Amino acid sequence: MAKTIFEKHSEGRKGYTLPTNDVEISLxxxxxxxxxxxxxxxxxxxxxxxxxxxxxxxxxxxxCIEKGFYPLGSCTMKYNxxxxxxxxxxxxxxxxxxxxxxxxVQGALEILYELQKDLAEISxxxxxxxxxxxxAHGEFTGLKIMKAYHDHKGxxxxxxxxxxxxxxxxxxxxxxxxxxxxxxxxxNEKGLVGIEDLKxxxxxxxxxxxxxxxxxxxxxxxxxxxxxxxxxxxxxxxxMDGANFNAIMGxxxxxxxxxxxxxxxxxxxxxTPHGGGGPGAGPIGVRxxxxxxxxxxxIGKKDDKYFLDYTHEKTSFGKVHSFFGNxxxxxxxxxxxxxxxxxxxxxxxxxxxxxxxxxxKKLENYYDIPFKDSFCMxxxxxxxxxxxxxxxxxxxxxxxxxxxxxxxxPTIYFPxxxxxxxxxxxxxxxxxxxxxxxxxxxxxxxxxxEEHPELLKNAPLNTPVKRVDDTLAVRQxxxxxxx
Amino acid sequence: xxxxxxxxKERKEMLAAIGVKKFEDLLINIPQKFLLxxxxxxDEPHSELxxxxxxxxxxxxxxxxxxxxxxxxxGIYDHFIPAAVDHIILRPEFHSAYTPYQAEVSQGTLQxxxxxxxxxxxxxxxxxxxxxxxxxxxxxxxxILMATRKNKNFKAVIAGTLNPNYLEVIKSYTVGVGIELVxxxxxxGLVDLNALQEAIDDNTSCVLLxxxxxxxxxxxxxxxxxITHSSKKALFINCVDPISLAVMNSPAEYKADxxxxxxxxxxxxxxxxxxxxxxxxxxxxxxxxxxxxxxxxTLDADGKRAYCLTLQAxxxxxxxxxxxxxxxxxxxxxxxxxxxxxxxxxKEGLKEVAMQSTTKAxxxxxxxxxxxxxxxxxxxxxxxxxxxxxxxxxxxxxxxLKAKTIFPGIDLKPFxxxxxxxxxxxxxxxxxxxxxxxNSLKEFSR
Numbered sequence: 020m021a022k023t024i025f026e027k028h029s030e031g032r033k034g035y036t037l038p039t040n041d042v043e044i045s046l047x048x049x050x051x052x053x054x055x056x057x058x059x060x061x062x063x064x065x066x067x068x069x070x071x072x073x074x075x076x077x078x079x080x081x082x083c084i085e086k087g088f089y090p091l092g093s094c095t096m097k098y099n100x101x102x103x104x105x106x107x108x109x110x111x112x113x114x115x116x117x118x119x120x121x122x123x124v125q126g127a128l129e130i131l132y133e134l135q136k137d138l139a140e141i142s143x144x145x146x147x148x149x150x151x152x153x154x155a156h157g158e159f160t161g162l163k164i165m166k167a168y169h170d171h172k173g174x175x176x177x178x179x180x181x182x183x184x185x186x187x188x189x190x191x192x193x194x195x196x197x198x199x200x201x202x203x204x205x206x207n208e209k210g211l212v213g214i215e216d217l218k219x220x221x222x223x224x225x226x227x228x229x230x231x232x233x234x235x236x237x238x239x240x241x242x243x244x245x246x247x248x249x250x251x252x253x254x255x256x257x258x259m260d261g262a263n264f265n266a267i268m269g270x271x272x273x274x275x276x277x278x279x280x281x282x283x284x285x286x287x288x289x290x291t292p293h294g295g296g297g298p299g300a301g302p303i304g305v306r307x308x309x310x311x312x313x314x315x316x317x318i319g320k321k322d323d324k325y326f327l328d329y330t331h332e333k334t335s336f337g338k339v340h341s342f343f344g345n346x347x348x349x350x351x352x353x354x355x356x357x358x359x360x361x362x363x364x365x366x367x368x369x370x371x372x373x374x375x376x377x378x379x380k381k382l383e384n385y386y387d388i389p390f391k392d393s394f395c396m397x398x399x400x401x402x403x404x405x406x407x408x409x410x411x412x413x414x415x416x417x418x419x420x421x422x423x424x425x426x427x428x429p430t431i432y433f434p435x436x437x438x439x440x441x442x443x444x445x446x447x448x449x450x451x452x453x454x455x456x457x458x459x460x461x462x463x464x465x466x467x468x469e470e471h472p473e474l475l476k477n478a479p480l481n482t483p484v485k486r487v488d489d490t491l492a493v494r495q496x497x498x499x500x501x502x
Numbered sequence: 503x504x505x506x507x508x509x510x511k512e513r514k515e516m517l518a519a520i521g522v523k524k525f526e527d528l529l530i531n532i533p534q535k536f537l538l539x540x541x542x543x544x545d546e547p548h549s550e551l552x553x554x555x556x557x558x559x560x561x562x563x564x565x566x567x568x569x570x571x572x573x574x575x576x577g578i579y580d581h582f583i584p585a586a587v588d589h590i591i592l593r594p595e596f597h598s599a600y601t602p603y604q605a606e607v608s609q610g611t612l613q614x615x616x617x618x619x620x621x622x623x624x625x626x627x628x629x630x631x632x633x634x635x636x637x638x639x640x641x642x643x644x645x646i647l648m649a650t651r652k653n654k655n656f657k658a659v660i661a662g663t664l665n666p667n668y669l670e671v672i673k674s675y676t677v678g679v680g681i682e683l684v685x686x687x688x689x690x691g692l693v694d695l696n697a698l699q700e701a702i703d704d705n706t707s708c709v710l711l712x713x714x715x716x717x718x719x720x721x722x723x724x725x726x727x728x729i730t731h732s733s734k735k736a737l738f739i740n741c742v743d744p745i746s747l748a749v750m751n752s753p754a755e756y757k758a759d760x761x762x763x764x765x766x767x768x769x770x771x772x773x774x775x776x777x778x779x780x781x782x783x784x785x786x787x788x789x790x791x792x793x794x795x796x797x798x799x800t801l802d803a804d805g806k807r808a809y810c811l812t813l814q815a816x817x818x819x820x821x822x823x824x825x826x827x828x829x830x831x832x833x834x835x836x837x838x839x840x841x842x843x844x845x846x847x848x849k850e851g852l853k854e855v856a857m858q859s860t861t862k863a864x865x866x867x868x869x870x871x872x873x874x875x876x877x878x879x880x881x882x883x884x885x886x887x888x889x890x891x892x893x894x895x896x897x898x899x900x901x902x903l904k905a906k907t908i909f910p911g912i913d914l915k916p917f918x919x920x921x922x923x924x925x926x927x928x929x930x931x932x933x934x935x936x937x938x939x940x941n942s943l944k945e946f947s948r
Binding site for chain 1: 504505506507508512513515516517519520521522525527528529530531532533536537538541542543544545546547548549550553554556557558559560561562563564565566567568569570572574576577578580582584586588589590592593594595596597598599600601602604605606607608609610611613614616617619620621623624625629630631633636637638639640665667668670671673674675677678679680720724747748749750751752755764771772773774775776777778779786789795796797798799800801802803804806807808809810811812813814815817818819820821822823824825827828829830831832833834835836838842844845846847848849850851852853854855857858860861862863864865883885900901904909912929932933936
């Protein structure tokens with residue numbers, strides 16, 4: 020295991036240079052003694068080479084896309100072009116302050132304006148706010164818009180948001196965060212929203228419905244229009260979780276099929292690398308009459324000039340970010356859309372869907388695939404239930420063994436409605452050979468379950484560390500290094 | 503087709519293996535009328551060369567703070583970033599890695615977050631830090647939610663000297679979940695202590711104080727702590743500038759319970775306001791009420807040191823509607839940049855940055871104060887940012903200095919202060935840059 024950077028500290032070593040201060044004023048003249056720090060800040064003192072070696076050493080213990088395949092369901096771990104990173108590092112973007120005069124940021128505003136327009140076009144919505152910086156942040160924003168809509172109409176009796184039991188964990192958490200109550204309904208035997216259960220739970224208190232489409236089983240919710248009709252009949256709004264938008268880009272526009280509000284995950288679908296957990300972006304698209312509730316400003320254009328448009332600020336529900344969201348992430352989405360063009364966009368979705376169906380087909384004899392009778396969209400859910408029943412091997416063990424084969428594990432134990440779930444999403448960027456190799460590895464693991472179950476129970480064996488004890492981490496909480 | 507590996511031939515082979523003739527056969531679950539007949543209306547595809555040209559042209563329409571002499575702050579600051587920072591965050595192993603749920607192949611990410619948490623605890627004097635929030639504003643908002651969750655009081659008292667953008671975000675997070683916000687007015691650029699004392703009662707959940715505050719002024723956190731804790735349950739939340747902590751009191755010195763702030767200054771570019779990242783740290787007894795990810799040290803099956811996400815029972819993917827927050831993705835790479843930055847700078851470097859920022863700010867303030875018609879707006883001590891009363895509107899000064907590519911500061915008129923400019927200084931300014939601003943302000947002097 021790597022030493023911590025604190026164990027590499029050597030008093031007096033320096034990893035920086037700064038110019039000599041050409042202003043002579045003592046600290047005491049600036050900051051009253053009472054407000055001066057009593058004990059020095061204890062940060063490591065190391066050289067630049069020490070720093071580079073340290074973080075390079077850490078980096079080698081990570082999986083990443085350039086190293087290998089990530090079949091992570093609902094995470095869309097596609098390869099993201101490097102040109103994005105080069106172009107976004109332009110001084111004319113990096114070193115812009117958000118409070119500069121509009122005349123000095125026309126290029127930045129043009130990018131944001133165009134991105135608003137392009138995202139609205141491909142989703143079928145009227146306008147888009149780029150302020151939310153993550154998927155869950157988008158959900159929060161979307162639900163606040165819903166609330167503003169109901170407040171505006173005097174719908175004070177609207178208190179409940181309905182969502183299916185296949186929903187991402189962020190959905191119910193977002194519902195709570197805005198002060199709504201969650202009502203969970205059951206999926207039917209086909210893995211889709213149970214219409215009867217939905218009808219039984221819809222009433223005058225229903226503020227809206229949240230749905231991921233395709234859903235987390237990788238299935239397109241074919242009854243979405245009927246669902247929308249039911250929800251709209253009580254003046255509820257339809258929210259689409261766009262986590263799986265990669266499956267339908269260029270094929271379907273959610274804004275034209277019953278949805279009123281939708282978030283995009285730019286870090287999944289639109290070529291921003293995941294970054295080990297961000298930064299991403301979660302823009303929100305809405306239908307025409309909801310634009311007035313969006314966070315201000317939007318980006319406007321008058322004649323040839325772009326501007327921060329605050330005209331709807333009075334009706335807006337408020338702000339969700341200090342400034343205008345994750346500008347650098349938005350630039351990457353802009354570049355990606357400009358490079359794909361209309362045909363490329365559609366091709367992304369098509370190949371994502373083909374890749375997923377290909378793996379599903381090839382694994383159907385080796386793993387229980389509960390919804391294999393239907394074609395999937397960009398992902399599918401397999402189950403480790405055969406392996407559990409016959410050999411006592413848990414899905415967690417299978418996932419850890421997959422790490423040994425040089426892949427990241429699929430999303431496991433989610434969605435909650437499938438026992439021993441393994442959610443597999445290959446994305447369009449992976450080649451047939453990669454998929455074939457992965458399929459072979461999965462088949463080999465299925466055989467190992469029969470022949471060498473100990474390999475799975477002890478897995479992983481080839482990773483930088485062996486199986487990590489997360490219960491010990493809770494029992495003996497250690498969240499900072501003592502030095 | 504860009505970024506797609508498979509050729510048409512391979513695609514056909516795969517469709518055949520699936521058992522369909524053409525792609526459209528896979529879409530049987532999508533109602534026919536949903537399927538688009540026409541392509542989306544987007545620009546035709548740009549090659550790498552074409553998009554490079556286009557982006558360069560767009561970037562050239564902007565005037566960066568590298569080209570201008572900028573004194574803009576208000577939460578985002580132009581501090582120096584060593585080159586090594588970007589080299590590390592661009593490593594694919596960090597850049598394209600997933601959230602570290604699979605600990606065995608994510609030790610690199612997990613360890614740097616653990617080191618990040620350690621450094622944030624060191625800066626703030628707190629005992630536990632999470633892995634980061636979206637920005638300073640959302641960190642402040644979630645700190646208030648955390649306090650109400652802990653003490654079941656629902657009155658949040660906020661010093662009116664808080665960054666107004668933060669206040670807007672806080673409103674979004676607290677309106678509708680039964681939290682009452684009480685805003686304490688500012689008096690001479692500092693929160694009014696008498697009004698604060700009057701607002702505190704047994705129902706108070708927390709007091710949120712920013713220091714240095716929005717005007718750059720240093721609040722008397724010691725006095726405000728006493729007022730806060732005069733109510734038995736109330737928690738003291740501090741919003742701080744991490745750079746200031748190299749020379750100013752650690753919030754532990756004035757007994758803060760929760761500390762939040764904007765982390766952009768630590769190794770991250772301004773990027774027109776995003777991505778940013780928020781830090782959030784607290785006393786250990788509040789740890790289980792925290793939002794967001796936390797990394798803990800543990801052992802692997804061989805008994806060797808290893809790291810994993812911990813206290814996950816607080817989080818949305820486990821607790822769903824009962825989670826402490828909905829946050830999932832945060833701004834991890836920005837936290838990595840901050841970790842590398844703090845490591846490179848070390849204790850001496852960070853102190854030097856803070857020293858140069860504050861001394862240069864004071865030099866500039868004193869020089870501007872000498873100009874007829876200009877004066878410092880407040881008597882209070884400040885760190886690296888200060889408010890100036892101007893003889894003409896701040897808008898006019900900003901507009902006229904634009905031609906000289908000087909960004910003299912933020913117009914405080916939208917926040918209710920006529921003829922006032924908020925000026926920020928970092929270590930990147932040279933004496934000649936400061937003098938250039940002073941000289942350019944002379945034309946407004948009267």
